[in-house]
Amino acid sequence: MDAIERLLAVEEIKKLKARYFKHLDFKEWDALAGLFTPDACIDYRGHARDLAENHGRSGMEPSPENWVFTGGRAVTAFLSPLLVDVISVHHGHDPQISVLDSDSATGFWALYDRLESAGDVFHGYGHYHERYRRVAGTWLISELVLTRRRSAIEPK
Amino acid sequence: MDAIERLLAVEEIKKLKARYFKHLDFKEWDALAGLFTPDACIDYRGHARDLAENHGRSGMEPSPENWVFTGGRAVTAFLSPLLVDVISVHHGHDPQISVLDSDSATGFWALYDRLESAGDVFHGYGHYHERYRRVAGTWLISELVLTRRRSAIEPK
Amino acid sequence: MDAIERLLAVEEIKKLKARYFKHLDFKEWDALAGLFTPDACIDYRGHARDLAENHGRSGMEPSPENWVFTGGRAVTAFLSPLLVDVISVHHGHDPQISVLDSDSATGFWALYDRLESAGDVFHGYGHYHERYRRVAGTWLISELVLTRRRSAIEPK
Numbered sequence: 210m211d212a213i214e215r216l217l218a219v220e221e222i223k224k225l226k227a228r229y230f231k232h233l234d235f236k237e238w239d240a241l242a243g244l245f246t247p248d249a250c251i252d253y254r255g256h257a258r259d260l261a262e263n264h265g266r267s268g269m270e271p272s273p274e275n276w277v278f279t280g281g282r283a284v285t286a287f288l289s290p291l292l293v294d295v296i297s298v299h300h301g302h303d304p305q306i307s308v309l310d311s312d313s314a315t316g317f318w319a320l321y322d323r324l325e326s327a328g329d330v331f332h333g334y335g336h337y338h339e340r341y342r343r344v345a346g347t348w349l350i351s352e353l354v355l356t357r358r359r360s361a362i363e364p365k
Numbered sequence: 366m367d368a369i370e371r372l373l374a375v376e377e378i379k380k381l382k383a384r385y386f387k388h389l390d391f392k393e394w395d396a397l398a399g400l401f402t403p404d405a406c407i408d409y410r411g412h413a414r415d416l417a418e419n420h421g422r423s424g425m426e427p428s429p430e431n432w433v434f435t436g437g438r439a440v441t442a443f444l445s446p447l448l449v450d451v452i453s454v455h456h457g458h459d460p461q462i463s464v465l466d467s468d469s470a471t472g473f474w475a476l477y478d479r480l481e482s483a484g485d486v487f488h489g490y491g492h493y494h495e496r497y498r499r500v501a502g503t504w505l506i507s508e509l510v511l512t513r514r515r516s517a518i519e520p521k
Numbered sequence: 522m523d524a525i526e527r528l529l530a531v532e533e534i535k536k537l538k539a540r541y542f543k544h545l546d547f548k549e550w551d552a553l554a555g556l557f558t559p560d561a562c563i564d565y566r567g568h569a570r571d572l573a574e575n576h577g578r579s580g581m582e583p584s585p586e587n588w589v590f591t592g593g594r595a596v597t598a599f600l601s602p603l604l605v606d607v608i609s610v611h612h613g614h615d616p617q618i619s620v621l622d623s624d625s626a627t628g629f630w631a632l633y634d635r636l637e638s639a640g641d642v643f644h645g646y647g648h649y650h651e652r653y654r655r656v657a658g659t660w661l662i663s664e665l666v667l668t669r670r671r672s673a674i675e676p677k
Contacts, residue, residue: 212525212529213368213369213372213525216372216525216528216529216532217368217372219532220372220375223459224461224462226459227459227460227461227473228461230458230459230475231459231461231473231475231492234475234514296514296515298475298477298490298514298515300458300459300475300477301458301459302458302542302612302613302614303535303538303539303542303543303612303613304539305536305539305540305543306536317539317543319542319543319546319610319612321610321612323490323515325515330517334610334635336543358546358608358610359608359610359635359637361642369524369525369528372528373524373528376528376531379615380617380618382615383615383616383617383629384617386614386615386631387615387617387629387631387648390631390670452670452671454631454633454646454670454671456614456615456631456633457614457615458614479646479671481671486673
């Protein structure tokens with residue numbers, strides 16, 4: 210790959226992640242599902258464990274160790290009922306994209322998310338550890354692991 | 366346009382929007398006005414409607430449906446008295462810039478804004494839907510529409 | 522420098538600053554120190570003055586006018602004990618990178634930082650005014666000045 214191809218890949222991957230945030234917060238589930246490879250591993254256990262361990266949200270179904278999904282459809286089938294009454298805000302920051310070759314790359318992003326439900330507002334701080342693959346010319350997310358640094362819940 | 370020209374346009378437009386946030390928060394009104402085309406349409410109705418509908422800020426002058434301005438001078442003439450006693454913070458996130466041709470482009474940005482006045486602090490979450498035009502080699506904002514997802518006001 | 526070299530420099534510098542935030546928040550002190558030139562001037566007085574003037578944190582050691590450091594080692598030697606019991610979050614926003622020549626550049630970034638200690642949470646809003654130098658092919662921070670617009674401290 211030459212320098213231009215690398216720069217194009219970095220910009221395409223940043224835009225891919227921007228679409229992830231947009232589709233998630235606008236609840237555009239089909240569009241969100243289309244951002245992942247069919248075999249993508251999406252691991253939200255960091256969020257679930259934070260809720261359980263730091264905020265006493267026990268009795269979760271599925272339990273925190275099972276918040277791992279394969280492919281975009283599985284993720285949106287899980288997220289859409291979970292967020293139906295939540296107004297969500299997800300902002301990604303300070304990406305480190307590394308292009309490995311013409312069809313694979315890694316990424317690291319900081320996250321702030323705000324999840325407002327009927328009774329409270331969750332403020333989360335964490336990171337995404339990601340892999341991307343180019344399929345038929347389009348960059349897609351092939352792996353996503355969310356980790357948490359900290360979070361706070363305030364009553365409304 | 367070739368790939369390099371597109372990449373340059375994307376970076377210039379991101380920097381243009383970065384200047385928008387900087388000039389707005391530093392109250393550099395002349396510099397802010399210079400970022401728009403003379404015929405730019407700037408539509409802040411989403412913010413005004415949010416204040417009126419969700420926070421009971423009625424009796425606004427102009428009324429929320431009139432928070433639309435043409436050109437940078439009109440915007441800064443409106444904003445400068447409005448923000449004179451406000452400490453503002455505006456952060457843009459996760460841009461999706463699409464270059465249409467050598468002189469036109471669109472953009473989508475997430476926004477967090479914090480407006481601190483004598484009595485309270487406003488926290489806003491929304492999006493900018495924008496168009497850009499290149500005039501004499503310089504990218505300018507030709508259309509800006511702000512929409513809100515959510516906001517909160519806390520007393521000080 | 523041609524357009525591609527400029528674009529590469531801009532992306533490298535954004536990634537350099539992303540690493541600054543990551544290493545700072547993960548307390549990776551050696552990696553953080555390695556991001557600065559040996560003669561880098563790092564000026565955190567804006568943060569110290571804000572704490573002293575707006576939050577009554579008097580009796581600071583060193584006093585606010587002395588929060589200036591030379592080189593990465595001096596910075597991390599200062600920060601590591603200061604942050605030992607703090608969970609920090611630093612997010613950079615809306616960079617304006619200007620490449621001056623093949624080995625020097627300037628940058629301007631907006632900052633949100635959240636510093637959670639045992640008793641309270643600090644929320645800061647400010648800006649970084651920076652210079653970068655390319656040493657043996659690697660971009661490093663050669664000057665960093667932090668200024669504050671505003672901050673708030675909430676008890677836990």
